[in-house]
Amino acid sequence: MPKISSDTLWELAAAEVHSRGTEAGEADGGEPVSERTVFLIGSKAGGKTSILLRCLDRDEPSKPTLALEYTFGRRARGHNTPKDIAHLWELGGGISLSDLVQIPITPANIRSLSVILVLDLSKPNAMWATMEKLLQATQAHLEKVSSQTQQAQKAKPGAKQQALVHSAARVLPKDYPDRELISPFPVPLLIIGSKYDIFQESDSDKKKVVSKTLRFIAHYYAASLIFTSIKSENLMSKTKNLFSHLAFGLDRGKTVSCDSTKPLVIPAGSDSFSQIGSPPTTDVDITSLHAKNPKDLWKKIYERVFPQENTSEQRELKDPAKDPQYSEPQIDAMRAQKDQELDQYKRNAAKSWRGLELET
Template sequence: MSFSSSGSHRIFLFFNLYTQASSRYPPLSALSRDSLWDIAIEQDRTSKQEKGDSQTCNEDSAVFIVGSKNSGKTSMILRFLDRDEAPKPTVALEYTFGRRAKGHNIAKDVGHIWELGGGTWLAKLMDIPINPDTIMHTTLIIVLDLSLPNELWFTLESLLTAAKSRIETVIAEMKNTMPNMRDKLREKAWERVGSDHPDKNMIDPFLIPLVIVGSKFDIFQDFDPEKRKVICKTLRFYAHVHGASIQFFSTKIDQLVKKTQVAISHHLFGTNTSKTLHVEPNKPLIVPFGLDSIQQIGNPPIADQDIGRVHAKTPLELWKIAYTGYFPQEKTNNPAMVEDPAKDPQFAEPAIDALRAQKDDELERYRRLSERRAKEAGQMI
């Protein structure tokens, strides 16, 4: 398996920008004429013309990676691209791409990779990677920090709710041009899960491919066995009822790095992926689409005599009550947790920084002048 990344664009999109992004990707006019973005698209377009195959969609495939803050999302991307460099903090929304050589041919498939930083509080930026042009070819990957079980359910639920809302908005936007979009997405979702699955009545498959990645398995494997069991069973149930797959990951375990590379490659380039099920709590979970079952997962971590006392409208709500009772959740969507990127030297822009410094000086002089005038006015009274 060979992948390459000849460059990347660290695109920082804040709330005053995302509403302008109605097109598939950031406007090319915002980038230089000879940017890597332009080159990648032009090479991809040429490759498609040379093949003469209008049915090939690999060039349009994308993965959108979201998840817990500091969970290792960037590290996972770098390892997938075989880039040996230290990960840098993701400020908001970033884009890069990978290219896969096809045998001895010069032409390469291009896979688009989006990463959302900030944990849950920047979820509104999902509007950019998930839009009418990309919805049929985008996989959502939610990365959860297994070392922080007290944030796990909140992060998973918050991000999945935001993604569902965005998908519903896109479907509504496409009502006039593609009124059957929901049906198409559901049909593909059931193809992933298996329309004849014995738990069909319990499953409401997510409309785009959903992969749940549990990161920092190297820390998680040292947890108390009972804690590992509760977390693994809960994630399996959550993934199962949403028609998702699960993959545990650690940058410190080469075998898990390779398995995650295979999984990402499958969604970007349509390569083969493993259909092997691993569900032992003392080993890394690997649960492909549709291969788990309610019977194998078992009951939620609530004592049998207490189940009747719990008021839950759905099985998922019952599992939430059980899990959060075991691991009380701490909210993680505080914007104050994100540092000011303008003060980070890795994002230095001399011209912009000089202009900002000038404006900061003007603001400070105005503040001092206002304080002095207010003081003088107070003395005159």
């Protein structure tokens, strides 16, 4: 097992998987084992774990994600060949634990990293705030790590290091639609609209607003977009294709569906601003909205249709122990007792210090 410089649980697990993969590669003839990292973020209770388990063909019940969880997947390239490894991280708690994005994103994996954003289609009034907060936090840390990596490599002269610097940046094909008008996410991004089975029962006009808005956001970030439901084998099959493309480098499939009356399936590069059209609005004068840029304009119109919920309470919730979904009555009661004992100890200690000060 390789020497480990960090004692965090997640990095210990990742190192263990790495060592097993290396041993497997050597045992099968020394061929290099491909390793990729996929980071799942998204709506609280939006179905991230259920989708991940289905994509990995794991028949087990899903449980609420506690803060940040790690697992891995393996896939053989062929008969008697080493298995490629996908390191899979899942962030729980919606936007409340967005500070934890710094753990899965490291200089060691940034060139093989992909991000999956799962948005709960059944809760459109929380969708934009969730998307904006998580993508901003993730992008900010990606850019920070990328900058640190490039500075470190530039400090070491040599053609090999310089080549790595250039390969760290995401480069789109020259014929990518609207290449000069979009702002590609630093790493490959897949946006999954979950719970389509509930969303499809919504008002048709509101469905059109959600669909066109997510099409715009996906194209703006050069991301893939798919609407899915764990209750639909067909949709989950298409979702698995896009997931496997990020996790194992497999073909992402050729299905494309841009019809807002049907589940969207739009691989990156398959859409364009001309096909998406203008923001869907009939009762708002677009010229009256003081938008800074096209993305801000879509945001203002979307929030007119779906006023966003107050997320201040979620942002303040940094301790998973205070989150109702992780409640354990016996443990919580014991902790409450210990907290009371600690408070009493502090009060007694304060009295003792005041007594010493008076004597002095």
